[in-house]
Amino acid sequence: MRPLKYPLLVVMTLAGLSSPVLAEDTIDVAAPFEIQSAEPSTSGHIFLRMGITETLVDADPDGTLLAGLATAWNVSEDGLTWRFDLREGVLFHDGTDLTPEAVANALDIARAKPGPIATLPISAIAAETGVVTITLTEPQSALPAYLAESRTQILAPAAYGPDGQAVAVIGTGPYAITDLRPPLSLHATAFADYWGAQPHVSNVTYSAVSRVETRALLAESGDADFVFNLDPASVTRLAQSAAVQVLSVAIPRTLMLKVNSAHPFFDTVEARQALSLAIDSAGIAQAVLRYPDGADQLFPPAMGGWHNPDLEPLHYDAEAARELLADLGWEPGADGILTRNGQRFALTLTTYPDRPELPLVAAVLEQQLRGVGIEVTINSTNSSEIPSGHQAGTLELGLIARNFALIPDPIGTVLSDFAPGGDWGAMGWHNDEIVELAQTLARGEGGDAERARITTILQTELPVIPVAWYQQTLAVRAGFEGAVIDPWERDFGLPAMRLVK
Template sequence: MIRSTTSALVAIFLTATQAFAQAEAPLTVAAQFEIQGAEPSTSGYVFTRMGITETLVNADAQGRLTPGLATEWAVSDDNLTWRFTLRQGVVFHDGTPMDADAVVKALTIAMGKPGSLASLPIEGIAAGDGAVVIRLREPRAALPAYLAEFGTQIMAPAAYGDDGQARDVIGTGPYRVTDFAPPLSLDATAFDGYWGAQPFIADVAYDAVSRVETRALMAQSGDADVVFGLDPASVARLGMSDAVKVHSVAIPRTLLLKVNAGHPALSQPEARRALSLAIDRQGIAQAVLRYPEGADQLFPPSVAGWHNDDIEPLAYDPAAAAQLLAGLGWVKGDDGILTRDGERFALTLTTYPDRPELPLIAAVLEQQFRQIGVELTINATNSSEIPAGHQDGSLDLGLIARNFSLIPDPIGTVISDYAPTGDWGAMNWENPAFVDLVKGIARDGGTDADRAEAVRILQSDLPVIPIAWYQQTLAAASDLRGVTVDPFERSFGLQDLQRSE
């Protein structure tokens, strides 16, 4: 009798201990992005998404700007001086106040590093009475949107060394860092001094996991509560699991081919159109990505003001592609590959496995291009090879996923990518009329007609070739409530998550 009672008590104790441990376990996010260090310009997207750091301006699910650490903003009559009124009573995780001097220091440091602020015509940033004042050399209508980009996150003065390099991650968000182990992980806990609502779950963690198969297994086994960067096969498998729920939303991101328009075989718009006509977008979307349809223009419908329903959509027509190439003097050889003046139509496509769908689509493109006589060699490597190849001129084609929402107003990405060229956009493409048009939109916001004309030019010249519009898909533990997918990829929404009782 005593033995039976003791065994029962032990069982009850173990069950209670396990339940307590489970309740106290941190909420773990697994994604493919490594943490390069404490520097916002390189790893800030992890810190903002984890709710550790914040920006002056936020954006809602429709891309509308909302208050962040700044409660309001206004511009002078000449559109050259902006005043951002700061939220009162906010403190950093080290207890120091988030005041105008601290914000000026953070923004000044950010302005001196690669990122959105470095591209702006900023004459000066100064502290005002409870506000930050930014003076421009020429107008920028979208300046508040630039201050929602992760590179402009505000960290405490103590976070930076004398050289301006970030040494620690000290933000103002609902979570503060408790353990930082780049490139693979960080732990954080709820910040008691947060100015907003307290998180429901106290402890969170981030794991950088490079292999998609491993991330999927972590979701299925419960080793991670929220998992990003899943391939279509994993999404289909996890969709049948009771342990997780799969959540998806259309996002302002496009899968596209970055084209070296200076390459002898690609310098004419007709050649780029031929490649576009060879791409079966619908087949790729449905068979590879498990999306309902491909992209018939660069900007998805979710990019307000830049999606143009009036332009002729990109089509799939290999026969028309072959005719265009024949008109450019290309002739098929005995092996089916085109030649012109003794040169084979042979290209290298560079892509990266960080996004597991990209190598799969590269393999499909290799087959589709071969059908029109174009030989494609796939180079699946580090994503940094794309901008490096842009800079040294060695890139032929790059298969990438381009986000048009890191700066919530798309003009921020458009002007950096296409006016005239950018590491992730156009390469060796010149269109002075387009550059003037886009710079005008950047100055004063432009009109719907201006944006429609810009989209028409991109559709005609094809400095990049759109393939598919993205969906953001994540797998979350089935016991989590309040899961949302941020289409602008600014937040994981951890502070709103709750575990079911």
């Protein structure tokens, strides 16, 4: 795999400015994600980011895989047997040893639940002396990258109930939970027996704060030290404040329109192309998101070989959209909304406020699509409505922020979304060629030519329509140094943060 390339992570400091009085032993984090439970399959991303849990494999900002709880790994010549050497001297937060049996147990439980690891052709996970062996029925070169995904975090055997659901978060990370109060908060303190370096700040708290305006006020007032995921207006305001440092970095995430290709309005390539032509993505990026450019293909330039510079860029052309729709039999009604065979071109666009920019973009899309005769009703609701609507077949349009870095090898997400298509990816659409190409890449065969062909198919058939490439932003209270943004969104980096002396 060609490593992904990202801009350097910038740590901003406010030299020469007076700092507020800070509590030296606590970092208070505010983010939009609710803690549903102790279960890794639903809230594991929070525990991993907070430094409470760890995975067998880690990843650096360029996507290069690093040792985690496994110090090394190797695969047999036939690609079917992987051996992961476990780090010695690691303790769980309950004082028990990290053993091969405990790791195999956690991975077996993880693959029995929804998540990327459940899609892998694993026939057995076995514990040996100092080693965990994973046997596959067909080669998967990206297996180590899958084991860096948050739902494969390793918990102690005592963390699980009889049904395999986690009832406690007993990890191996630098912080151990002392108080967990779903859905809104947790407190953790430095784990004295951590195998690695001790954190500079001994306590961390997490608060789930859904409203972005509230998170911005917490940053501005100093009531939160680390505020994750801000809207463009808040970023502009906070950047002028001496009370915080604002960090931003391009990440492998795309804001896109998920289209139900089985819907009679979108069951042709021409209909989806018309929808894409009706969207002024550059205008949305610049006016709403304050990004320099919109997305003219699915994968952003930061994604190395997955970004295809040879593709004909997607572009805005409302008149061409109207012509395509007319060719499909749609005619304007008295109020300007298209009709065909007595049906109005009226749809529901589902999105969610966890990412504050999504409802703003949805409102602009509503106006842009009305301009070509498509009536859109916005349903801003829980993010879980996207996959549930996909599974039920009721979702018509979904505006989502798709993270292609859930697994530090994009082939994992590509397989999930398009071959044959998970509940965050293509809906009502299937392409045999993409399935074959993606499986070839997953086996460790092929390369740039296969990636380029996949991107060409997606650009032509548009099962999803890209709108903007993402930048992640956060605010850190002035007086702290060492804060960075992880492009893979796996880690808040709290153990490395310290107060400026």
